[in-house]
Amino acid sequence: MKHTLLNKISSRSATIGIIGLGYVGLPLMLRFAEAGYKVLGFDLDQHKIKKLLAGQSYIKHIPSTAIVAAVDARLFNGTTDFSRAGEADALIICVPTPLNKFREPDLSFVLNSTDALVPYLRPGQIISLESTTYPGTTDEELLPRVESRGLTVGKDIFLAFSPEREDPGNEKFSTRTIPKVCGGVTPACLEVSLALYGAVIDRVVSVSSTRAAEMTKLLENIHRAVNIGLVNELKIVCDAMDIDIREVIDAAATKPYGFTPYYPGPGLGGNCIPIDPFNHSIVCNRTIIFIDRNKSIKFFKIINSLLKFMHIQMPHCAK
Numbered sequence: 001m002k003h004t005l006l007n008k009i010s011s012r013s014a015t016i017g018i019i020g021l022g023y024v025g026l027p028l029m030l031r032f033a034e035a036g037y038k039v040l041g042f043d044l045d046q047h048k049i050k051k052l053l054a055g056q057s058y059i060k061h062i063p064s065t066a067i068v069a070a071v072d073a074r075l076f077n078g079t080t081d082f083s084r085a086g087e088a089d090a091l092i093i094c095v096p097t098p099l100n101k102f103r104e105p106d107l108s109f110v111l112n113s114t115d116a117l118v119p120y121l122r123p124g125q126i127i128s129l130e131s132t133t134y135p136g137t138t139d140e141e142l143l144p145r146v147e148s149r150g151l152t153v154g155k156d157i158f159l160a161f162s163p164e165r166e167d168p169g170n171e172k173f174s175t176r177t178i179p180k181v182c183g184g185v186t187p188a189c190l191e192v193s194l195a196l197y198g199a200v201i202d203r204v205v206s207v208s209s210t211r212a213a214e215m216t217k218l219l220e221n222i223h224r225a226v227n228i229g230l231v232n233e234l235k236i237v238c239d240a241m242d243i244d245i246r247e248v249i250d251a252a253a254t255k256p257y258g259f260t261p262y263y264p265g266p267g268l269g270g271n272c273i274p275i276d277p278f279n280h281s282i283v284c285n286r287t288i289i290f291i292d293r294n295k296s297i298k299f300f301k302i303i304n305s306l307l308k309f310m311h312i313q314m315p316h317c318a319k
């Protein structure tokens with residue numbers, strides 16, 4: 001199974017199914033089409049599918065010309081019908097992972113889309129989750145669902161996690177040039193995942209597990225959230241002392257190592273800062289029993305306070 005799928009990927013005869021055609025799924029689908037793959041987009045939103053089939057973009061920074069090119073090349077198709085999942089050799093899930101009213105990760109979109117795919121899974125496919133989520137989601141939630149179809153992951157079918165790093169509107173980087181981290185449930189899953197993304201993305205980076213890949217994304221987001229929270233606090237202090245925070249950050253950024261500049265502001269840009277770092281709270285709630293309570297809880301509480309501070313203080317810091 002693995003070799004057949006790898007051959008289809010390398011010969012560009014594989015069909016790539018993308019589930020969830022939003023800010024993450026649509027550019028990824030266009031990138032696969034640009035590289036010559038047939039793509040099949042799945043979304044619950046009939047309106048989006050109609051627009052795409054008519055060659056129209058519904059995302060401001062994605063030009064309709066890119067969609068028209070894929071449609072004209074007869075590489076593009078879109079549907080709301082999940083029974084077509086068997087047509088795809090790769091199924092890449094890019095659905096939302098919002099927070100519920102308790103600010104806990106809401107996995108319902110990921111689980112609903114997986115459940116909708118399961119009846120149509122077949123041997124020789126790879127399923128790759130890209131939605132930002134807490135470590136453990138792929139092997140605890142997706143693996144049993146996929147195997148409930150009677151397929152063995154790593155042998156009949158392949159399962160991976162590869163976090164999305166899309167930065168909508170950033171003109172310096174494109175889907176192709178943003179390195180992609182991949183983690184597989186088994187070594188064979190990792191191999192197929194690296195081949196899939198490596199076919200369309202300049203640099204793929206392997207990690208040893210889906211959990212490591214899930215945690216990588218959280219680290220990136222928490223790192224930004226904490227540091228944006230820090231400069232937002234410093235801005236308030238600097239304002240009170242009549243110091244220009246930007247001048248200070250730019251001066252500090254001349255240090256050639258050990259400092260990354262972050263600027264005051266809400267830190268928005270997709271879900272990454274206002275929403276995704278809260279995924280860490282489920283990690284700490286689940287892991288806390290294994291670690292030194294006094295030290296570790298304090299660390300996680302500091303992160304939580306910073307995140308809450310950012311939510312409350314954003315209007316002041318964005319000035």
Ligand SMILES: NC(=O)c1ccc[n+]([C@@H]2O[C@H](COP(=O)([O-])OP(=O)(O)OC[C@H]3O[C@@H](n4cnc5c(N)ncnc54)[C@H](O)[C@@H]3O)[C@@H](O)[C@H]2O)c1
Nearest residue numbers: 020021022023024043044094095097113131132164270271
């Ligand atoms: N937008 C970003 O900048 C960004 C960056 C990195 C990571 N992410 C992560 O990527 C994931 C997707 O984010 P997004 O910004 O593309 O979301 P989005 O809301 O723009 O798009 C999600 C799409 O999924 C569709 N959808 C919802 N449920 C579905 C289902 N069951 N089956 C099929 N389609 C379904 C929606 O109709 C929508 O078109 C999230 O986990 C997000 O945290 C987003």
